[in-house]
Amino acid sequence: MKINKILNNNAVVVKEDDQEKIVMGAGIAFQKSKNDVISQSKIEKIFVMSEGNKKFQELLKTLPEDVIELAEEIISYAEGFLKVPLSNHIHISLTDHISFAIERLKQGFRIQNKLITEIKTLYAQEFSIGLWAIDLIEKRTGVAIPEDEAAHIALHIHTAKLGASTMENTMKHTTMINEMIGVLEEESGSTVDPEGISHQRMVTHLHFALNRIETGEPFHDMDPDMLELIQTKYEGAFVLSQKMAQFIKDEYEVSFPASEVGYIALHIQRVLERT
Incomplete structure (x- = not known):
């Protein structure tokens, strides 16, 4: 495998069987020139050149090598951790x-993620990878990285899993849940404990409910007598559930079935009892 173009010290472009590929490895291009042969022992990753990878090629030429190495180390760790x-x-x-995040922090900008609470709950594994990643970045760069950045990294990792929703859908659902919790807090006058098990269960339930609506998967019907009992026994929670459902319908044109409003009311009741 011969070098066709050197991108940086750790990445080169090769041509094999009339197809261009990006080949990466620590020091793979050190003291190398075009047409030199690459040592197989130094090859860590190979990418077939596509439109997307052409953009990656440009990044490899323009971004600092230490940042590229950091990202690749985080990606490798994530794949090993998730086993996918x-x-x-x-x-x-x-x-x-x-x-971009490192540059913003160096310039004194503050990084915030308003969805961090929901991300911690919905994507716990990815968030733990994000925490590992920000610790690595801090050690390598000396730049203090806030926990909010771990949530950003978690979303990138989640949406990169094969079969996962797009970043747009993931952000939309997480935002919808965050706003529903906001309606609950505003209408009830209570602050929900983000670390509480009842809150986490409700967030998870809302996540799966939104996925069912999007995919057209049927909901579990609730017995009419049970729904009536919830309306009577937990009237306050049921009214709050209706307001949350109405908010989502008004803002996103997404409708929860009546039985689902009942199930959400049960979760709200548990949250309120522990607030």
Whole structure:
């Protein structure tokens, strides 16, 4: 395998069987020139050149090598932790994101993620990878990275899992849940404990409910007598559930069936009892 173009010290472009590929490995291009042969022992990753990988090629030429190495180390750790391959696009999105985040922090900007509470609950594994990642970035760069950035990294990792929703859908659902919790707090006059098990169960329930609506998967029907009992016994919680459902319908044109409003009311009741 011969070098066709050197992108940086750790990445080169090769041409094999009339197909261009990006080949990466620590020091793979050190003291190398075009047409030199690459040592197989140094090859860590190979990407077939596509439109997306052409953008990756540009990033490899323009971004600092230490940032690229950080991103690749985080991606490798994530794949090992989750035991699943991640889509090739994460090599572009995460590398670009980390570079931009470091630059913003160096310039004194504050990074915030208003969805951090929901992300911690919905994507716990990915968030733990994000925490590992920000610790690594801090050690390598000396830049203090807030926990909010771990949530951003978690979303990139989640959406890179094969079969996962797009970043747009993931953000939309997480935002909808965050806003529903906001309606609950505003209408009840109570602050929900984000670390409470009842809150976490409700967030998870809302997440699966929104997924069912999007995919057209049927909901579990609730016995009419049970629904009536909830309306009577937990009237306050049921009214709050209706307000949350109405908010989502008004803002996103997403409708919860009556039985689902009942199930959400049960979760609200548990949250309120522990607030």
